Amino acid sequence: MPRTILFATDLSADNRAAFARALRLAYAQGVQLDVLHVLDPYLPRRVLLDVESAVVEDITTMLTDLREDYALEAPKTLIQTVTGSPHVEIVREAHERNAELIVLGMHRKRGQKDLLAGTTVMRVLRSAPCPVVVSSHQPTQPWQHILVPIDFSLTARHTLKEALIRFPEATLTLLHAWTLPGERELGSQAYYAHWREHEVQRLREQLSNEVDSLMRELEGVPDVELVLEQGAPCDVLQAYMKRHTPDLVMIGSRGQPHHTSQLTEMLLCEPHCDLMLCRAW
Structure with missing residues (x-):
């Protein structure tokens, strides 16, 4: 076949x-x-x-x-x-x-x-x-800037692998939306700001290690940029797309056939670019 x-x-x-x-x-x-x-x-x-x-x-x-x-x-x-x-x-x-x-x-x-x-x-x-x-x-050119929202899930790892394999010539941006407990109550405290900075750095290192481990399995991978932004995933993704206008957003399905994520619904309701939905595994 x-x-x-x-x-x-x-x-x-x-x-x-x-x-x-x-x-x-x-x-x-x-x-x-x-x-x-x-x-x-x-x-x-x-x-x-x-x-x-x-x-x-x-x-x-x-x-x-x-x-x-x-x-x-x-x-x-x-x-x-x-x-x-x-x-x-x-x-x-x-x-x-x-x-x-x-x-x-x-x-x-x-x-x-x-x-x-x-x-x-x-x-x-x-x-x-x-x-x-x-x-x-309009497909006037191949997708050049691809945005991949990521977290620590198997779904995100599989989606990233799909992006690396399918589009080795593209530039990939990996976007992670983060929040921390106590932000509303303690955000103005000096010791909390120090703790937050430490936690965000630790998060970046963990995500970088995840990405590096996957890229070592592959050859000829494209350029990858890791971006961490504070906020709810839908808000962070929407704001990033308006600022940077990617050609394609790749997200993963959670493997729930009768449920669609808020991210998917948002991207379909307000399509700023093309969308690719990948299976969870």
Whole structure:
């Protein structure tokens, strides 16, 4: 079975950037690009054949247009339609093809957090057997600045490893949000400030050791910068993204199929850049 990236499209204009990103990724990684569209299973059979033919024609046309617009080389490509529930079929196809990556366009309910739960994007993120890219920004170049929020978890370590292996040419920023007990009550005390400085230095050393141990396992790793900022993870991440505008944020799933983290919801609700969600292990 060939190595593949699976791009699932709903044929909307919002999917153009994601389609172009999928093309760029497939060519750069030397893998086949499988383009999938899920048809409504309740269409009359005589209509279904006509719709299927029109869908394949539209995808082929879009593929040609994108290659010309972005001057992209064409990877080996397979276009396919299936019928069923979109998120179920996308996940099933990813399993059957042993896909290395799923690429989706950004959902259309931006800024409406309460409406995210039932979207195809959110459902695929919860059940995908491989990393999922949600892309909405124009892929004029490969991702150059990648942001990876980290902590001491297995999930964060696995996500960092994915970043190091997949994007050896990129610059990685590892962002850790920290808080300490007693800040509100004792923050103005001189002895507390000294203790806080010591604790933050100890935290930095522990994180640096974690990163160094992982990088020693790999070769040809990219440049890595470790940034520690005080505050809640969502607030720290959002503020950093507004100041530095990374191309991609990579975060890990906690392996809970019916739960999505606050970080994921925030990034999908207010997409400042592309997002990659990796499995916990």
